[in-house]
Amino acid sequence: MLDLSQAFHAALWQIATLDPQLLEIIGLSLKVTLTAVALASLIGFAVGGILAVYRFPGRGAVAAILNALMGLPPVVAGLIVYLLLSNAGPLGVLQLLYTPVAMIIAQVILVTPIIAALTRQTCEDLLEEYRDQLRSLGASSAEIVTTLLWDGRYRLITAVLAGFGRAIAEVGAVMIVGGNIDHVTRTMTTTIALETSKGNIALALALGMILLAIALSVNVALMGVRRLASRFAYG
Amino acid sequence: MGGLFRRRDILKLVLANVVLLGLAFSVSSAADNFIIVQSTTSTQNSGLFEHILPLFTKKTGIEVRVVAVGTGQALKNAEKGDGDVVLVHSQPDEEKFVADGWGVKRYPVMYNDFVIVGPAADPARVAGMRQAPEALKKIAEAQSPFASRADDSGTNKAEMKLWQQSGVDPKKSSGSWYLETGSGMGATLNIAVGKQAYALTDRGTWLAFANKSDLKVLVEGDDELFNQYGVMLVNPAKHPTVKAKDGQVFIDWLTGSEGQAAIADYKIDGQQLFFPSARPQS
Amino acid sequence: MVEHPTSQHAIHSGRLCTESLLPLELRNLSLETGSRRLVDRVDLKVQERGITVILGPNGAGKSLLLRLMHGLIEPTEGVILWGNAPMDDKIRRRQAMVFQKPVLLRRTAAANIAYALGLRGRSRSERTTRALQALELAGLQHHAFTPARVLSGGEQQRLCLARALSLDPEVLFLDEPTASLDPASTLAIERVLIDATHRGIKVIVVTHDVGQARRLAQDIIFLHHGRLIEHQPALRFFERPLSDAARGFISGGLVL
Numbered sequence: 001m002l003d004l005s006q007a008f009h010a011a012l013w014q015i016a017t018l019d020p021q022l023l024e025i026i027g028l029s030l031k032v033t034l035t036a037v038a039l040a041s042l043i044g045f046a047v048g049g050i051l052a053v054y055r056f057p058g059r060g061a062v063a064a065i066l067n068a069l070m071g072l073p074p075v076v077a078g079l080i081v082y083l084l085l086s087n088a089g090p091l092g093v094l095q096l097l098y099t100p101v102a103m104i105i106a107q108v109i110l111v112t113p114i115i116a117a118l119t120r121q122t123c124e125d126l127l128e129e130y131r132d133q134l135r136s137l138g139a140s141s142a143e144i145v146t147t148l149l150w151d152g153r154y155r156l157i158t159a160v161l162a163g164f165g166r167a168i169a170e171v172g173a174v175m176i177v178g179g180n181i182d183h184v185t186r187t188m189t190t191t192i193a194l195e196t197s198k199g200n201i202a203l204a205l206a207l208g209m210i211l212l213a214i215a216l217s218v219n220v221a222l223m224g225v226r227r228l229a230s231r232f233a234y235g
Numbered sequence: 236m237g238g239l240f241r242r243r244d245i246l247k248l249v250l251a252n253v254v255l256l257g258l259a260f261s262v263s264s265a266a267d268n269f270i271i272v273q274s275t276t277s278t279q280n281s282g283l284f285e286h287i288l289p290l291f292t293k294k295t296g297i298e299v300r301v302v303a304v305g306t307g308q309a310l311k312n313a314e315k316g317d318g319d320v321v322l323v324h325s326q327p328d329e330e331k332f333v334a335d336g337w338g339v340k341r342y343p344v345m346y347n348d349f350v351i352v353g354p355a356a357d358p359a360r361v362a363g364m365r366q367a368p369e370a371l372k373k374i375a376e377a378q379s380p381f382a383s384r385a386d387d388s389g390t391n392k393a394e395m396k397l398w399q400q401s402g403v404d405p406k407k408s409s410g411s412w413y414l415e416t417g418s419g420m421g422a423t424l425n426i427a428v429g430k431q432a433y434a435l436t437d438r439g440t441w442l443a444f445a446n447k448s449d450l451k452v453l454v455e456g457d458d459e460l461f462n463q464y465g466v467m468l469v470n471p472a473k474h475p476t477v478k479a480k481d482g483q484v485f486i487d488w489l490t491g492s493e494g495q496a497a498i499a500d501y502k503i504d505g506q507q508l509f510f511p512s513a514r515p516q517s
Numbered sequence: 518m519v520e521h522p523t524s525q526h527a528i529h530s531g532r533l534c535t536e537s538l539l540p541l542e543l544r545n546l547s548l549e550t551g552s553r554r555l556v557d558r559v560d561l562k563v564q565e566r567g568i569t570v571i572l573g574p575n576g577a578g579k580s581l582l583l584r585l586m587h588g589l590i591e592p593t594e595g596v597i598l599w600g601n602a603p604m605d606d607k608i609r610r611r612q613a614m615v616f617q618k619p620v621l622l623r624r625t626a627a628a629n630i631a632y633a634l635g636l637r638g639r640s641r642s643e644r645t646t647r648a649l650q651a652l653e654l655a656g657l658q659h660h661a662f663t664p665a666r667v668l669s670g671g672e673q674q675r676l677c678l679a680r681a682l683s684l685d686p687e688v689l690f691l692d693e694p695t696a697s698l699d700p701a702s703t704l705a706i707e708r709v710l711i712d713a714t715h716r717g718i719k720v721i722v723v724t725h726d727v728g729q730a731r732r733l734a735q736d737i738i739f740l741h742h743g744r745l746i747e748h749q750p751a752l753r754f755f756e757r758p759l760s761d762a763a764r765g766f767i768s769g770g771l772v773l
Contacts, residue, residue: 038255087316087476095476097317098271098302132589133620137633137684138610147632151623179271179302182285197421198280199446232664 008202012209022207026214029187032100032174033167036107041160044112048119049145052127063120069113074106075172081106082176098179103187106173111163118159122152154226161222168215188214269298270481273310273318276419277390278464279303281439281508287497291488297481305419307387313337313467316474319482322489324437324464325389338467342490345498345509346463349393350441351454352424353379353433361433367457368401375403378412380432384423385415389462394435397459424450437462439508463512466490489513538599538611538687539719540564541586546595548581548743556581556592557743567735568710568720570751572727574772578743579723580617580692586721587614587690599688610637613681614690617697619673621665626657629665630680637684647683655679655709671702678709682718689713691722695729707733727767731755739763741772 051063083089085097085105096102126148134144149156171189178185180194188211195204278284279301288299304312306323313321314337321338323329332338351370353361359377361370374381383405384391398405405413414432416423420440427434428448436444441452466486471479488494495511502508541563548556556578563569571579584590586597588609597604621629630648639647652658655675660668665676674694681689691710695703710720710733724730730737734751741762747754758764765772 035255039252042252042255086312087474089315092316092476098300130620130622132584133614133616135589136587136609136612136614137680138636143636147622153623179300181300181302184300194279196425197276197419199421199425199444201446 008205010202012206022210024183025186025188025191026210028100028185029168029189029211030214032103032187033107033164036104036167037111037160037164039104040108040111040115040163043108044115044159044163045119045149045156046145047112047116048121049123049149051116051120052123052148053141053145063117066113066117066120070117072110072113073172074110074170075176077109078106078173078176081109081173085177097177098181098185100178100185102177103174103185106177107167107170110170110173111167114166115156115159115163118162119149119152119156122155122159123148126152154229157222157226161219164218165215168211168218268296268481269300270319270478270485271317272299272301272320272322272485273312274301274303274322275306275309275324275389276303276421277324277388277437277440278322280419280421281437281443282503283439283498283501283509286501287489287494290497291485291494294493295484295488297484299485305384305386305388306390306392310337313469316469316476319469319478320466320485321469322464322466323389324462325392326463326465328389328392329465329467333467337470337473339470341465341467342486343512343514344464344466344489345495346461346512347438347509348455349390349435349437349460349462350452351433351435352427352441352450353453354431355449355451356431357453359433362451362453364454365456367397367454367459370454371397371405372401372403374433375401375405375408375412378408380412380414380427380430381405382414382416382423382427382430382432382434384420385417386419388419390420390435390437393460393462397435400459442503442506442508464509536600536602538608539566540598540600541688542596542598542601543586544596544598546582546585546597547593548578548585548590549593555743556585558595559743559745561738561745561748563719563721563736563738565735566717566719567714568722568733569736569738570730570734571721571723571738571740572730572734572766573725573740573746574766575725576742577740579725579740581743582738582740583614583690583692583721583723587612589614611686612688612690613684613686615674615677615681615692615694617693619670619677621673621676624665625662626665626668626676627652627661629676630683633680633684651679651683652676654682656705669702671698671705674698674702675705675709678706682709682713686718688719688721691720693723693725696724696726703729727769739766 047066051059051066081102082097084091085094085102086092087097096105123145130148134147139147169189171193174185174187175190175193178187178190180186180190188207192204192207192211195207284301288301292298302312302318306325306328309321309323310328310332312318313332321332322344329338329341333341351361351367353359359374359379361373364370383394409415414426414430416426420436421444423434424436424440424444425446426432428446428450466489468479468482468486469477471477490513495513498509498511499507543559543561546556546559547554559582571582573579581590585592588604588606599608602608622632624632627645627648630651631644634644634647649658649661652661655678657672657676657679660672665673668676678694695706698706707729710722714720722733730751736748736750737754738745739747739754739760739762746760747758747763749759754763755767758767762772
């Protein structure tokens with residue numbers, strides 16, 4: 001156990017000196033996940049809002065499928081994207097396999113259901129309060145969607161954070177579609193997996209701590225925005 | 236107020252998406268000059284690639300991107316055309332790969348050997364044995380824990396061949412003393428350490444493995460433990476997207492004097508991991 | 518209360534409407550859920566300007582009737598006619614409604630009004646000017662850039678009323694607007710309503726407060742158990758109610 005803690009401190013020290021390879025890995029993780037979450041938010045907000053406001057046949061089924069997709073295992077999402085982007089697959093011509101774009105696509109698939117489901121819930125709750133007044137004022141269904149999304153913006157931050165958490169922590173999808181290629185598609189989670197498989201447990205742990213610290217910072221930052229807004233009574 | 240969204244909203248949405256996709260594409264590597272090599276986790280875990288690939292890139296300007304999976308998966312990926320070159324260590328499968336038309340030609344590259352590692356306490360008393368199948372038989376009789384990769388890899392296929400020669404079918408005891416991890420070499424070794432189990436591993440991965448704890452090499456030197464690596468170009472006739480030219484450059488370098496020297500040069504703690512074995516080109 | 522002569526061509530805030538929304542006619546109007554009739558075969562006609570008060574005990578169906586008139590709910594049976602035209606979205610846009618609990622967005626007071634004006638297609642600059650004007654008329658100009666949700670209950674309701682009026686409605690509905698407000702706010706709101714009628718706006722208010730009905734009403738629609746019991750000019754209603762239910766209600770009893 002003493003060995004482990006010594007190695008752990010050694011690893012932390014290596015990290016504290018801002019090893020360029022480490023920065024590269026952190027940078028890629030953040031670029032992939034933040035891009036994926038941003039795209040997933042655009043899609044998720046729209047889908048969630050539309051589901052909450054519009055009545056159409058099959059609405060209940062779509063909502064149920066959306067909820068179920070929140071539990072989609074990352075490795076399955078990765079497999080699906082891999083089969084699509086493989087040279088033997090339908091989208092092989094795009095030559096996207098083993099690139100960060102493939103990783104973004106896989107993470108968008110993982111994150112969108114979460115954001116959409118939470119957005120739908122938020123909008124439905126707000127709709128209870130707002131529906132009659134907004135209809136009285138003459139808002140169309142589309143206008144109601146955008147109004148609810150903007151008005152529920154602080155609750156939607158939580159939805160985005162939930163999506164971010166799922167994406168930054170997953171390894172199954174990015175491993176399969178990215179290939180964990182050095183300097184190209186190696187993220188924090190795939191590095192942790194690799195170092196573990198090489199027996200570098202201490203380094204893997206230290207990297208895990210860094211990952212947690214980053215995720216925590218993002219959360220704190222966004223919740224700070226929320227609290228600031230509450231103070232000005234917009235929340 | 237007709238239409239789903241006002242024009243201004245649509246414009247904002249499109250702009251946002253364009254910016255994000257631009258960011259996404261900028262994130263992908265700028266280098267166009269690269270090949271993808273499907274190889275195995277054992278080769279990657281040994282650290283060999285970190286040592287030899289920069290030399291190749293420096294000489295030719297071609298970047299080499301390695302996707303490390305099990306031998307079986309590497310070959311299947313190559314059949315799909317998701318790679319330009321395959322570097323694995325399972326000769327019968329490699330020959331079948333070429334025979335079936337997925338690969339152009341098989342070149343031997345290097346070899347190392349497998350070893351059986353196990354706890355220092357050695358409950359099955361196999362330390363120092365030179366016949367691997369006999370050692371496995373003793374482990375089975377002692378019902379000592381044995382961690383197997385069970386993942387269609389070159390290492391796993393070698394292991395199953397040894398069990399066959401020993402006359403024991405370990406799969407009947409799967410879940411009791413025979414642990415089928417379905418994982419790569421490193422993960423399997425971690426489990427072996429955790430469970431104080433025996434395991435078959437290639438020497439390269441073992442030397443580079445940082446979590447040995449009290450496991451040691453107990454059985455080595457059997458001819459049956461010989462581990463030969465082969466490299467093949469994925470057949471461009473089957474997949475026109477294969478970068479045949481650059482792929483062949485890599486194969487030629489790897490099997491040529493420079494590549495072979497680089498392989499021999501790679502050592503951990505003064506010990507050489509891989510031994511060059513390419514046939515000299517005429 | 519000054520009465521305006523009814524006219525076929527209503528000139529309202531400088532906009533010439535070809536057809537007035539009055540008279541309002543409800544024919545055999547019913548709203549059912551399952552087995553219960555929440556609004557039961559209501560027939561009535563409202564043609565006078567001024568304030569019409571819908572009065573009755575809680576659960577009488579007053580709010581539902583109001584929502585039916587404003588087109589927020591579809592009736593199970595019967596028709597709603599405004600100026601001899603059936604209720605539709607176009608007619609709804611010529612009306613506005615204030616609810617019992619103020620419904621405001623998470624924005625400033627001015628932004629809330631500007632939002633409503635934006636829905637009606639006003640340009641950005643027009644929205645801001647008109648919003649500030651509306652706030653001034655309501656005496657809320659110093660709260661223009663305060664988040665709406667920070668305002669007191671009375672201020673919020675006055676804001677909702679200002680928002681509704683900024684849309685230049687021809688008909689203004691209010692559902693128990695002062696039920697939870699203090700007397701000062703109640704007075705302020707009632708004053709605005711009376712002033713609105715002077716500008717030609719038809720006001721229809723739901724209340725269970727007899728005193729408020731006495732203060733505001735030109736005519737009274739009395740509902741009980743979803744049925745129309747009486748529709749009379751206010752003075753006559755209070756002096757000589759035709760039904761026992763109305764009599765009991767006016768004198769402050771519990772009408773079952």
